[in-house]
Amino acid sequence: MARVGAVRRAPWPPRQTAARGEDIVGPMARQAEARDESDAGLLRAYADGDQAAARTLTARHAPRVFRLARRMLGDGTEAEDVTQEAMLRLWRQAPDWQEGRGALGTWLYRVTANLCLDRLRRRRETSIDAVPEVADVAPGPLRRIEAADRAAALAAALGRLPDRQRLAVVLRHLEERGNPEIAAVLDTSVEAVESLLARARRALAADLGDRREELGFRDG
Amino acid sequence: MTAEDRSAAEALAPFFAAGRADPPAPPVNLLSAILADAAEAGAARRAVPAPRRLSRRLPGRRGVAPGGWRGATALAACALLGFWLGLAGSFSIDGTTLRAGTALASSEEAADPVAAFLDLAAVE
Numbered sequence: 001m002a003r004v005g006a007v008r009r010a011p012w013p014p015r016q017t018a019a020r021g022e023d024i025v026g027p028m029a030r031q032a033e034a035r036d037e038s039d040a041g042l043l044r045a046y047a048d049g050d051q052a053a054a055r056t057l058t059a060r061h062a063p064r065v066f067r068l069a070r071r072m073l074g075d076g077t078e079a080e081d082v083t084q085e086a087m088l089r090l091w092r093q094a095p096d097w098q099e100g101r102g103a104l105g106t107w108l109y110r111v112t113a114n115l116c117l118d119r120l121r122r123r124r125e126t127s128i129d130a131v132p133e134v135a136d137v138a139p140g141p142l143r144r145i146e147a148a149d150r151a152a153a154l155a156a157a158l159g160r161l162p163d164r165q166r167l168a169v170v171l172r173h174l175e176e177r178g179n180p181e182i183a184a185v186l187d188t189s190v191e192a193v194e195s196l197l198a199r200a201r202r203a204l205a206a207d208l209g210d211r212r213e214e215l216g217f218r219d220g
Numbered sequence: 221m222t223a224e225d226r227s228a229a230e231a232l233a234p235f236f237a238a239g240r241a242d243p244p245a246p247p248v249n250l251l252s253a254i255l256a257d258a259a260e261a262g263a264a265r266r267a268v269p270a271p272r273r274l275s276r277r278l279p280g281r282r283g284v285a286p287g288g289w290r291g292a293t294a295l296a297a298c299a300l301l302g303f304w305l306g307l308a309g310s311f312s313i314d315g316t317t318l319r320a321g322t323a324l325a326s327s328e329e330a331a332d333p334v335a336a337f338l339d340l341a342a343v344e
Contacts, residue, residue, distance in 0.1 A: 046258065049266065054258035062254055066246040071239075080250045087254045091261035150238035157235075173236040174243075198225050205228035208235060 039104035047095040072116040165200035
């Protein structure tokens, strides 16, 4: 696998001035939309040697995979490694992919989620001191960038949730996936997902509740 | 959804909106690496040699039985001999009579058990 190598770590939350892959993903995404083909069809084409199909699949799925990994791990470099590994598994799976096995997006979410959970587990096993903390942001004195501060506060609070609760919240409220798909990713029931989400929201609300005023909420 | 859940969801809504507003995007070099992996995986798959045909592993040219023409001739001759032996019932080579499944000495072939018994009785 061609390693990404020494990649400049992207800030989290991303600054407005930071170089964004969006500049590249944008044209690729437009190309993906232009090639209106099912994922299964594109995988078949890729397995038959069509490299353009790989570009379309990358444009469709790599940003979603990266977003999930970034939000789960809170670390840009690790998220890149996970994204590359998940996509590599897709390339290897392509010749054997069967159309009836489910949505490719869900399969990729599941692979990504498992890779992230493995990494989070290893972090804890290695050393609690080695866990990179998601930076908790101090609100700017002039509160000029309240939205960025709120996103950063949310990311920090997500980092304090148990892994599966964090995964459920990211998929439901940031990736905006439905509970049945989240249940498929987590390999559990819809009821269990609802329970996970309820507990996670209560914990997040308690965590962020004290910060509401300093984060620009003026409703008391 | 309980009142507590509803309250938590409402309190978190602006945080989630802020989190969705500026999603992290993959850097350019990651996308390049992913596409390089795709090309490499495809090339590796195509480079795996297809299973060889059985006939190529066999000695001799394609379409010729093992052993070449000599082996094929010997096999055919043996088959013909067996077929003929089956039809004829028995035949003799150098005093040895071959029957289907047995070989008898020429002396055994000539022996008549009844005559032999009478001969022995006469001697006594």
